[in-house]
Every structure is written in C-alpha cells, then in structure tokens.
Amino acid sequence: MDEQPEAVAAASAGRPLDRRAELSEFLRSRRARLKPEDVGLPDFGRHRRVPGLRREELAQLAGVSVAYYTRLEQGNGRNVSAEILDSIARALRLTDAEHAHLTHLAKPKEHKKKPAARQQQVRASLRQLLDTLDGVPAYVAGRRAEILAWNRMAAAVFGDWSELPAGERNWARLVFLKPEYRELYVDWEQKAIDIVCALRMDAGCYPDDPRLSALVGELSVKSEEFRRLWATHDVKEKSHGVKRLNHPLVGELSLSYETFRVADDADQALITYHAEPHSPSAEALRLLASWGTDATRAVLSP
Incomplete structure (x- = not known):
C-alpha cells in the first residue's frame, strides 16, 4: 500500500x-x-x-x-x-x-547520534586510500545514500560524479531519477530495493533529519517505483554480493562488492568492487582503466 x-x-x-x-x-x-x-x-x-x-x-x-x-x-x-x-x-x-x-x-x-544535519566529511587518509586502489572501483557512501568520495575507477564504471552538482551525488537520486542508471544495472529493481532499504535504516536512526525527509518527499513525488518500495517498510544493511552492469563501453560486467564500515564513523562505508581474476569482467576493467577520462564520461549523459 x-x-x-x-x-x-x-x-x-x-x-x-x-x-x-x-x-x-x-x-x-x-x-x-x-x-x-x-x-x-x-x-x-x-x-x-x-x-x-x-x-x-x-x-x-x-x-x-x-x-x-x-x-x-x-x-x-x-x-x-x-x-x-x-x-x-x-x-x-x-x-x-x-x-x-x-x-x-x-x-x-x-542511541547516541551525531547531529543529523552535520556535513559529512571523509578523512584525508581515506581519500588517499581510494586513490591507491589501482584498478579497483571504490567509493565512500554516507547517510541518505550520499556519495562522498570515489576513485578514478569508480568514475570509469559508474560515471564521473564530479560532473554533477553536489546535491545530485546521491545513489537514490541517481537510481530513481537518472535513466542512465536504469540502463546501467542489469537488475535495476534489486539495486532500487537496496537503496530504499538503506534509506529506511537511516530514517530509523535519524527521523529528525530534514535533508533525509526532503529526499524521501522528493523521490515520493517524482518516482512511482520509489513510492511503492518505500511503502514496504523493508530494511537491509549493505554488506556484500555481486552486481551485474551493462556498461556502455565494455558491455556486461559481473563485479563482486564488499562493504567496510569506517571505524570512527559508522555512518560511512567504503565499498569496493572487483572481478574474478582472468575473467571477461577483469579484462573489461583493465580496458576501462587504460582509457582514462574517456571511460569516466561514458555512463552519465553530458
């Protein structure tokens, strides 16, 4: 309902x-x-x-x-x-x-909570770690499904988020409002479910967060799929699994992902993706890495 x-x-x-x-x-x-x-x-x-x-x-x-x-x-x-x-x-x-x-x-x-409206900051050493993960798409996500930091390989796989306004660097907005991401994810429905489940968890911890409430309201107005999934009240914590992507440059990718909670800020998580060694997906990641900025501009429309 x-x-x-x-x-x-x-x-x-x-x-x-x-x-x-x-x-x-x-x-x-x-x-x-x-x-x-x-x-x-x-x-x-x-x-x-x-x-x-x-x-x-x-x-x-x-x-x-x-x-x-x-x-x-x-x-x-x-x-x-x-x-x-x-x-x-x-x-x-x-x-x-x-x-x-x-x-x-x-x-x-x-439950002791930080002020919900406080700006989320990624430690400089964590940003450096992202840059050292050569060939491994990785990013840091925070509350409200916000994308806080990422490396070059993440941009090559998921799109160059630096080209977006800061307020649009958000998985919920990308998945429900950007048609490019409906094309990118082979199982778009499951990705959408994962995002809504994570937002529900945030809503339980931070019901007084005005930015979260505004995000839920915006998506409820703009996306029938979001309204349907939000009404299920399902919750789930992101952990690990496999995502299949249909990349515009290299075709289908099968990538395993792992989620690591940041020790001094449980609201932030480092998510990494990797392909099975010697697989077609591993070769596709190698190609994306070799193409540099040309690859990072392939997913998101200008």
Missing part, C-alpha cells in the same frame, strides 16, 4: 518523519507477512479476515498481553524494554537489520 498523501507531503516539505507512525507501520507490515503455519499456529483458512497474523496471535508468540502489544503497534514504544523488543523480534522472525530498526524506532533515547 502506498504511503499516505499527508506523509508524503510532510516529507516533501522537509518536516521530520513521524517516528510513532514509522513504528506502527513497520510492525504492521512485519506481522502481515507471516502466515499462521509459518509459526506453528493453526490456519482457519477462509475464516481469517486479516492478512498475516492477528495481533493476539503475535502477542501470544511474544509472551506479552494483547493490550501491551496493541499499544506498541499503535506507536507507543516509550516504556518498552529491550527484552520485550527481543521477544517481539523473535516472534516476527526479524532479521538482524530489522531488529536493529525496530529498536531505533521504539527506543531512540538509548
């Missing part, structure tokens, strides 16, 4: 996201995806009038009263304990990322 129009309007205006509403919708969405047979409960088939588990069934599984769980699902998580959240997370079969997101939404005061 799409986000409510008033929620989209509030985000578009840059107003903070409503943490109570986020908590309520997240719990409802996680409960709705579970079937009774998934958790060992009898299924009454056509007599069930709601998708997924009922509140009383979830409360029973979590070992709490129906009234207690109902208050929590209505967005009132002020006095909930970590132990109760753990029980509810187990009952809902939450992943580690979903469990962390639930905790951020329900008990925000237990």
